[in-house]
Amino acid sequence: MKNILITNDDGIEAEGIVRLAQTAVRYGNVWIVAPDGQRSAASHKITLRESIDVYRADFPVSGVKAFKTTGTPADCVRFGVLNIVKDSVDCVLSGINFGYNIGSDVQYSATIGAAMEAAHIGLHAVALSEGWNGVHEVTDEYLTRMLDEVIDAKLLPNQMWNINFPMCGIKECKGVLYDRKVAHNSFWDDYYLEEELPDGGLRLTVQGNTNDKALEGTDFKALLDGYVSVSKIKNITHIDG
Numbered sequence: 001m002k003n004i005l006i007t008n009d010d011g012i013e014a015e016g017i018v019r020l021a022q023t024a025v026r027y028g029n030v031w032i033v034a035p036d037g038q039r040s041a042a043s044h045k046i047t048l049r050e051s052i053d054v055y056r057a058d059f060p061v062s063g064v065k066a067f068k069t070t071g072t073p074a075d076c077v078r079f080g081v082l083n084i085v086k087d088s089v090d091c092v093l094s095g096i097n098f099g100y101n102i103g104s105d106v107q108y109s110a111t112i113g114a115a116m117e118a119a120h121i122g123l124h125a126v127a128l129s130e131g132w133n134g135v136h137e138v139t140d141e142y143l144t145r146m147l148d149e150v151i152d153a154k155l156l157p158n159q160m161w162n163i164n165f166p167m168c169g170i171k172e173c174k175g176v177l178y179d180r181k182v183a184h185n186s187f188w189d190d191y192y193l194e195e196e197l198p199d200g201g202l203r204l205t206v207q208g209n210t211n212d213k214a215l216e217g218t219d220f221k222a223l224l225d226g227y228v229s230v231s232k233i234k235n236i237t238h239i240d241g
Contacts, residue, residue, distance in 0.1 A: 002028030002090040002151075005118075007076040008097065009039040009110035012057055012068045016096035019136070020128065021061040023143050024093060027151060032059055032066035033080035035073060040099075044113035045072045052079065073114035081121065091151055092118035095128035096139065100164050102129075102219040103183035106233065115160045116235045125160035126150055131167020131223075138173045139165040142228050146176075150230070158235035166223045176228040183220035187211055 004024050008017045012034040024030050033054075052071040059066035067084060069076060073094065081089050097111040106112045111127050118125035126147070130139045142165060150161045162182075166173060188208035195203040214220035222229035 003085055003087050004028050004030045004091050004093060005080050005085055005089045006030060006032050006093045007034050007073050007114045008095055009042060009073045010098050011035050011037045014098060016098055018060055020093060020096045021064050023147060025061065025063060030064045031085050032064055033076040033084055034068060036068040036070060039072055039110050041108045042072045042110035042113065043108050044074050044116055046074050046078065047071050073110040074117040077114050077117040089123055091124040093126050097129035099132045100129050100187055100223060101127060101162065102164055102187055102223060104186045105188065106182060119158050119160040119235050127160060127162045130165040133167045135167050135169060137170040138168065141170050160233050162231040162233050164219060164223055164229045166226050168226045172226050174226045176230060177222040178230045180219040180222050180229045180231045181217050182231060182233060183214055183218035185211065187220060
């Protein structure tokens with residue numbers, strides 16, 4: 001039986017982490033260590049100058065031990081391994097994220113950041129993400145198959161799996177594409193709305209338009225075409241040779 005640690009960046013009450021835990025229990029013992037609220041775009045941030053509070057949490061999956069925390073997703077992996085799971089962790093699952101983690105957006109993602117932290121400390125790491133339109137048909141159909149394939153699949157040191165499920169219906173899904181390259185561009189084209197403040201300051205609020213231009217062979221293109229995308233990502237600290 002594996003010891004599996006699950007975290008996310010959407011918070012412990014997000015439905016994605018519940019659906020992931022419901023599938024993960026078939027592989028072993030599951031611990032949830034997740035933020036107490038939204039931490040999207042926190043990247044690989046860890047907490048150094050403040051304390052981190054951790055509480056036991058109710059969780060709607062039988063047999064799962066769950067904890068919520070004021071920390072970041074990367075924090076959750078760090079102290080989840082050191083302080084929560086008393087036995088060695090075999091695998092870290094991060095997700096299921098509400099929104100794709102593909103292309104250049106992976107550098108901002110705390111879903112990816114948590115998996116990167118797991119890979120950095122030598123653990124098998126898998127990040128999982130899906131679209132934001134609430135259509136889960138492809139994820140629900142393919143999740144078990146994908147975990148079966150990658151949960152024991154060998155990775156290089158400091159490497160992680162990144163799986164993204166398209167937000168089309170199951171009839172529109174064309175299958176799975178493996179070994180996708182991380183696209184150089186982003187799924188989102190960001191811009192900032194400006195508001196002048198009474199004290200002379202400027203308030204900026206990020207907005208974004210979706211981009212539909214992607215190169216063949218990339219994770220981005222796979223999702224646009226209705227495929228499940230499977231990639232391997234190297235942590236920035238990995239040095240070849």
